[in-house]
Amino acid sequence: MRTIEEINDKIRHKKAVVCTVEELKDRVAESSVAKVAKQVDVIATGTFEPMESTGATINLGHTDPPIKIRQCWLDGVPAYAGLGAVDLYIGATAMADDVGTGEVDGELRPRSAIQRGGGHVIEDLIAGKPIQLRARGQVTDCYPRASFETTIARDTINQFYLFNPRNLYQNFIVGVNGGDRPLFTYLGPLYPQLANAVYSNPGEISPLFNDPDLELVGIGTRIFLGGGIGYVAWEGTQHFPLQKRLPNRTPIGPAATLSLIGDAKQMDARWVRGCYFQNYGPSLMLGVGVPFPVLQEAVVERCAVRDKEIVAPVVDFSIPRRVRPTFGLVSYAQLKSGRITIEGRTVRAAPLASIALSRQVAKELKGWIEAGTFTLTEPVASIPRDRAFLPQDSWGAQITLDS
Known part of the structure; x- marks a missing residue:
């Protein structure tokens, strides 16, 4: 239907039609994928959530x-x-x-x-x-x-830029605690006897849920990063695109990740916030927005996915092992209702990501594009889609056996 250059020409002349991903989902619900694909040029997605594999390079x-x-x-x-x-x-x-x-x-x-x-x-x-x-x-x-x-x-x-080894988990887990004492984790406090559940991904508005096979995002993609302009630098650490997926291609657990880079001198501290998790340690909340060019109808079809159609695994942190037992899968619609059901009992659920600020990231990115100050880039290479996830203990066992 369109090329990125054609879209950029419309952006430069302030004629591009831009929707946040939430606005697009509502349009599709009221109309159809085919009609919306003809009307919209760019879809703005965003998230504001903890991204602890983040850091800054500084030259003094x-x-x-x-x-x-x-x-x-x-x-x-x-x-x-x-x-x-x-x-x-x-x-x-x-x-x-x-x-x-x-x-x-x-x-x-x-x-x-x-x-x-x-x-x-x-x-x-x-x-x-x-x-x-x-x-x-x-x-x-x-x-x-x-x-x-x-x-x-x-x-x-001199130079001061963020270079982040792992941001934008495509999906993540829901943490619970089936034990008998409080646990202090990277998801925050998890209270005993399944007293609460915490999830970190904002669901249907999160960037990579809307590009499940990484067909639009690649190395060199220009993004909103911390209130400034950034780029996708590489696949992220723990990138696991081979995660099991639903028929709509969204993963059922942690999957793709991205490595991001951007000039911190251009960023805004509203979107880069230091934080602290009780009895766990410091981290950082980061705003990231990714634009998707509507190159064909399939882009809109993928971005029309709703919370009820994507899931995350409920993981019991009371078992101190790398592979922990799960209580099955829950949809993001269930999570966002504030209550999920685990083994017949109702458990309170809360997001670690800020849904409101995730929406605001997408709105700011939309405004940049509409103002003609943010154009899209063609990726110079694709993000790999065939990375397996290798646990360290299997290698240690193999070395011991070989020696």
Whole structure:
């Protein structure tokens, strides 16, 4: 029906018809796939959810005399320094290991009381706030300096970009706790005796549920990332496109993931939020939006999928193993009702993702496209669709047997 270049020409002339994915689903329900495909040029999807496999690359610029940094802390949070002399990488889940102070409710308190981590440092840098840096160097003839302390900010460093190994899970699990004590997990607290259920994916509005076979998203796809422009860089870690799927091609559990990159200096701290999970650790909430060009009717057909047609597995975290027992599958329509049924009993369910902010990401992306400031890109390569998921313990067993 259309090409990306034809759509981009309409975007540049502000004539493109853009819908959020929710608006598109409603249009299809009121009309038909064929009619909507003729009317709409671009579909905007979005999510705002925890994405802990996220981090930032930072280049400080050289000091005088120069230093070859080998240990570094940003506001007490360790950054990886095993790169170039003044290149750093700080992960969202890095935990503060340095005692210091910070402001809580207008008072200075021990930093340990703030539960601060890498995600908070990244958020503050994006917001333009000052960050204390402390570094130790390896003394060499060309890098004679042994230590360095300063204050940095977004505008006093060179490169500052997010490079995220794993974002945008295509689907995920629902966590419950069938045991007899509270569990503190990456999904938040799970209370004993199936007292609550937590899910992290926003369901039908989530980007990759609407492109189940990754036919539109590829390496080089331009996206909304943290309030700025980003790109799909590669397949994400733990990418598992071979997950079992329903007839509509949506996966029944964790499946495809993407690696994303974008200039953090252009981002907005509204969409990059440090967070902390009780007794688990720091993480980061991230807004990601993906545009889908309506190249043919099949694009609209896939994006018309509803919450009642997609499912997630209910997993019992009380069993401390890699493979945990499940209580079967539930639809996202059931999850979003606030109640699911497990073995005949009603269990409260709540999302870890913000449904409201996920919708807002899609709306902001739609606005960019309608304003002509965001055009689409042709992927330079496809995301692999044949990756198996390899657990580490099987390799260890094989090595032991071979040796």
